[in-house]
Amino acid sequence: MEIDSVEKLKGLQITALDDEEEEEEEEKAQEIDIYDEEEEDEEEEQEPVILGFVEKPEHSWSLLRQQFPSKAGAVPAWLDPDNLPSGRSCVCDLCGEPLQFLLQVYAPLVEKESAFHRTVFVFMCLSMNCLLRDQHEQWKRQPEKSSRSVKVFRCQLPNVNHFYSSEPPKGNKTDKPLTSGAPLCNWCGTWKGDKFCSSCKSARYCSQKHQVMHWRAGHKPQCQQLSLSPQPPESNTYNDGTTGVNEMKGKILLLIKCLCFQTAVASKSLWPEYEMKNEHESEYETEMSEDDACANNSLVSRSGMDDSMKSLLDSFEGDGDRKSWASFQERIAKAPEQVLRYCRSPKARPLWPMSSGRPSQTNIPNCSYCGGPLCFEFQILPQLLYYFGVKNDVGSLDWATIVVYTCEASCDGVGYKEEFSWVQLSSPSPNLP
């Protein structure tokens, strides 16, 4: 340590007590800041990040589950079509409404055989009130006792399984899964439809709420017609895109719109469907153009020392929140259309828009199935709201980022496992200089 102090001594200069008058003499000398300026570049190791972009799907069949897609909006393409989440997992714990599908990410693990296919699904409640209350819930330490409105599920399958062939899909219309899967709700097309409409016995629903909504939205007139058919048709929506054999009559009776969709989804409030493509972030690194010409336009000469730069810094470079927002903006400015940032690594740190509302290591619980730690997998950015065309009313959805943590070991099991999500909302308080 002595060597350091010697070098520090070399750097010191003797100046007069009255700094203002000595400024001219110091014009030629270099200026030295005594205080530590904040580091511009964050010193974290930059793990390679993969960005996700949304695009309109190329074909109507390119987002079916046998193609193993990554998609956003509309209905999920369930990986395991039989063991769907049910019961309490499907609904928002705060208001009781069934959750709406946000996006799914097909993220297989190369090194793990049982995770040859692996998809992470994110669902959330449409109501902003629930999201605000969810903020308190996510800070709670015991995930089993917390009531969340944002839920994440992970499902993985080995190469050889009951549902899909071991051969890769050809990428055309002829691909079909091995089984047809459990029937889905007629209204949302998302959750398992294990409840029947009591009168016609053909329409299936995941919950009473959806049955009521469908009833009001047009099932009432059709119900009588459906129940009049001699043989009650089998349920008309399967989650593989094909329709049952003996419901030609049902098909005619349903709205014409249904023929356009693969699954007859009656709800209008689902978000528009997009496919998600991924790119490495490094492809978007732009070169900085050295443009020193503007330096010549400066009003005052470059010399002279600014005394109270620190106070200026505070007001104009902002406090913690503004600084983290500024670095967030810088990072996403490379590819402004990104909606997802994927980096599955224990060392990876998500890009936080705000400095407030970040979880510490203790806030992130352990995996509720295997007890192992969770690691950051991906985060969802608010550009997605723009692509979804979410209305910007008072009570409409708005978030700064949703960060998803999944089991580091990606523990095995049948069906869907719940993972942990962290939502950061943008602070509502005004922050004028």
Next chain:
Amino acid sequence: MAERGGERGAFRRGFGGGGGRSDRGRGRRRGRKEEEEKWVPVTKLGRLVKAGKITSLEQIYLHSLPIKEHQIVDLLVGPSLKDEVMKITPVQKQTRAGQRTRFKAFVVVGDGNGHVGLGVKCSKEVATAIRGAIILAKLSIIPVRRGYWGNKIGKPHTVPCKVTGKCGSVTVRMVPAPRGAGIVAARVPKKVLQFAGIEDVFTSSRGSTKTLGNFVKATFDCLLKTYGFLTPDFWRETRFSKSPFQEYWDLLGKPTKALLLDDVENANA
């Protein structure tokens, strides 16, 4: 790709494994113009502006909403926004291996019609600092109130009253001036006042005005106060309107008078 499915795991190019080539032709675009056009708003206010629901900066000022994206200002104020680099200072930090020099840029933006912004950014390269400072300046844009010296003929041309702003040891005082007086000020605040759109003003400054940072910030602070000064035009009770973000709206008394901002603009014009 299809043949290797067995060993590598997964069929499609999923997240985490692949993410390689850009088969959509993105990412190779150069030029700032294209990037600005494909601005995807991140905040709710940004989405509202992009959708065209908010047409002027005044609506944002009315509800004191924080502007977090500089493209909002670009869209609302548009091409009349000019910027100028006031100063670029090298600043240094002592490290074990010598000194680390960075450049600090002071930038003023303004449209010459009642809006100014000031931005300061420090960075390792000059161009980055200037760019960052321009963005910060756009984010910190404020409205400037102008008034008359005497007769209310024509457009407002000077500050409405005597105002003073302070930063560090520098205090800047602005006094209304008659038409034709011009901006009577030092070089540095003159630039800021020109950007603000003030045509005539007398100024007086005190303190160490050599420190450009403080001097410029003091004039900025002074301009900020022009709308903070209570004059008889503002005596009428405000009728509060609903902010685009306000969730819970409690009725505040008897709202019968016109909006505050409209009153002022009508009185001055």
